[in-house]
Amino acid sequence: MDSIGARLREERERLGLTQTELGEKAGVTKNTQRLYESDQRSPKADYLVAVEHVGVDTRYVLMGTHEEGQGEKEPRDLPEPANEDLSPVAMYDIEAAAGDGRSLEREEVESTMYFPTEQLAAQGLDPAQVVGVKVRGDSMDGTLADGDWVLVDRSSRDPHPEGVFLLLVHGERRIKRVQRVAGGAWLLISDNPRYEKELIKPQDMKDVEILGRCEIRIGKVL
Template identity: 70%
Template structure:
């Protein structure tokens, strides 16, 4: 199956542009364009809108289906209603899922739901690709990682997609948690007696024991499923 990055590269080559020239269309560097094409980073909606305005076939890049506009040799231009972008149109059709991205450090915590927090940005993902990962787009949010406690798994500044439907009572894995009113990303391990260990993958941090009588102070907000971050 041809990936998003491969389709993006193919569309750039169809237009006869270098990575530098293509990146300039949307105000990104050659390095960023390279990361998009290698599948190491996902572009934001403003990038997709910009290259669409420059003539790229965004429907093909996102779904693999050629639009009339993007067909080689065609002089026809697809029309969108009342200034809507192609991203808006595809999102409305269900082909793209809008995932709200939150900064875990900026979030106030204190029991507030994420919906009450300020959205830092919105990223769009093909719905079928999320479904292939077993994710319901309606249950997915993005969280920006802060600090170095999860180094080795998640780095400071990474984004992670969190499946809010995964709130199992016997968790094992990396979860977004509300602990004493503070949102944290930790690896959860169950131990004898019904207690949990909240583990930081950075060995410089000690695990935190949550005893059964203290479970009332801990809430699972979702399981961390997909990391989006820089390649070091």
């Protein structure tokens, strides 16, 4: 199979799904699925994430080679895509990650996704500084849902932040909205109003580390 569309069709047929069925699972129409398989349109990143969860081997679809194992890879060791217009992004499950101050690069990569380099650049993102993390729990409902993926810019570690960040708090990775308050303290806010805000006093800042800013959500269309 010498094209992305042909390999996508091959994977769909391997799973025993029709174009309509796979399209529904990925949140696209049968016509869009047909356009992807006929190489008349390139699959988008959120589509690829969705079909990977269904069982499609997206590495094979994009690169023409199958994954030989689930070994741990650091971002600099990620395989280069056959298409130079795509950039590899390591995807991590932050619940599975061990915490305790370890960098994400030492965790097991759950999967590798490939995103259009030009689109990442248009968002002001350097692909070498981007990782994906899976959202766990409902504390950020309204912004991020359980099971969503979010692309995190690791170069954005502003010591005076405002926005949604991946944080290391007391050795535990969390995604929270950060708001600065008087006196140099931070409020860690869960967008789900059922959760209380957490005040981080200046003297406790040593227990908090910014791992990166959450930039792009990839989730199921509800």
